[in-house]
Amino acid sequence: GQVSKMTLHPLISGQGGWKLNMMEYTRSNDSKTRAVQTRQQSANQRQAVLFLHGLASNRHTFMIPGADVVGHFVKLGYTVLTPELRSHGLSKDDSGKLHGYFGVDDYIDDARAILRYWFELTGEGVHWIGHSMGGIIGLSLLMHPEAEHIKTLTTVASSLFYKGSAWARITPLLRVVGMLPSFPSGSLMRFLAPIGFRLPAAIDLFMAVSANIDGNVGRHLYRVNFEPIVKNVLKQLGTAFTCKEGFLSHAKPVSSFLGKAKELSIPVTLIGADWDIQCPTPCVLKLARAMEAAGVQPAVKLFGKRYGHAEDYGHFDLLIGKNFEKEVLPSLLEAVQARGL
Numbered sequence: 001g002q003v004s005k006m007t008l009h010p011l012i013s014g015q016g017g018w019k020l021n022m023m024e025y026t027r028s029n030d031s032k033t034r035a036v037q038t039r040q041q042s043a044n045q046r047q048a049v050l051f052l053h054g055l056a057s058n059r060h061t062f063m064i065p066g067a068d069v070v071g072h073f074v075k076l077g078y079t080v081l082t083p084e085l086r087s088h089g090l091s092k093d094d095s096g097k098l099h100g101y102f103g104v105d106d107y108i109d110d111a112r113a114i115l116r117y118w119f120e121l122t123g124e125g126v127h128w129i130g131h132s133m134g135g136i137i138g139l140s141l142l143m144h145p146e147a148e149h150i151k152t153l154t155t156v157a158s159s160l161f162y163k164g165s166a167w168a169r170i171t172p173l174l175r176v177v178g179m180l181p182s183f184p185s186g187s188l189m190r191f192l193a194p195i196g197f198r199l200p201a202a203i204d205l206f207m208a209v210s211a212n213i214d215g216n217v218g219r220h221l222y223r224v225n226f227e228p229i230v231k232n233v234l235k236q237l238g239t240a241f242t243c244k245e246g247f248l249s250h251a252k253p254v255s256s257f258l259g260k261a262k263e264l265s266i267p268v269t270l271i272g273a274d275w276d277i278q279c280p281t282p283c284v285l286k287l288a289r290a291m292e293a294a295g296v297q298p299a300v301k302l303f304g305k306r307y308g309h310a311e312d313y314g315h316f317d318l319l320i321g322k323n324f325e326k327e328v329l330p331s332l333l334e335a336v337q338a339r340g341l
Helices: 031-036 039-044 069-075 104-122 133-143 145-149 171-177 185-195 202-207 215-224 231-242 281-293 324-339
Strands: 004-013 018-027 048-052 079-084 126-131 150-156 268-273 299-303
Touching: 004 104, 018 069, 018 104, 048 069, 048 104, 048 133, 069 079, 069 324, 079 104, 104 133, 104 145, 104 231, 126 133, 126 324, 133 145, 133 150, 145 150, 150 324, 185 215, 202 215, 268 281, 268 324, 281 299, 299 324
Parallel strands: 048 079, 048 126, 126 150, 150 268, 268 299
Antiparallel strands: 004 018, 018 079
8 A cells, every 4th residue: 555666677688698687666756755755765776675586486476465565665654675586476588498407506597687787877785685595695605706785684483404304305306306497386385375374274384374464465475476486496305304514506605795794794693483394483593693603793683472472474475474564574674674774
């Protein structure tokens, strides 16, 4: 319900000329909106907050009706960016088809192109908030020169260590899926949408804690948010699910690049959930310890009943849960404001 404007930014990334699309959302600049805009909102508008989706997801992760993360930030005056990686959402190649040749490294290249584009356009960096794989990519950017364009780095339901994750328990299934060009997760979730969060189901538990999700919000997420997963992405992410050393997209130990956050004075916040079976809290805490060993002191925010919250939290309810505005949003805002304006 916010008065806002949307701008589409098309840009090109990587081999094959993938066309990436990024949406920019800002408060409307009409006279009525300017009249009620506070000094803080005016200052915020000079700050760009970039939300990057996770595996098999798209920009809708952050803008579900009834659970609109983007809307909250726009209301506060921030410029909000929602890019989509290759093969996700509106980001397609010329043929519009999926190809199995690319992997997570190519997603990282997409993210580098996005940061360069925004800096060349505005001369400014961004506050990075990544959900799930979007957090992995944010952390991996610390290996690259474009990290200097990150003002703050926040991961939501992310780690570089996934030993103990539910993903590790379904690794045999991932090997079967790897024989296909892609896994049709988008079609599957749309098929399941009518019954989502109505009856106890393993797929719902994989995604969220039912008690913390409005059923209509969860079903809408299933209808619009999911995309196919190409086999090379699953193969590469599989190293994180089974390897004790963590996700090694470039075969580098995490200690060799996590310290870059300290060198660049990038405040880091790690957000986790007590009932997230995709990224359990021990995985988040292991990442925190690895960062501390590299000289970085991340802020760690954990959510769920055991941490004093109204409900338990799962993988997606950190963004679309019933109590997001009251419980999680303040931590996201604190993370963005950690470096000052």
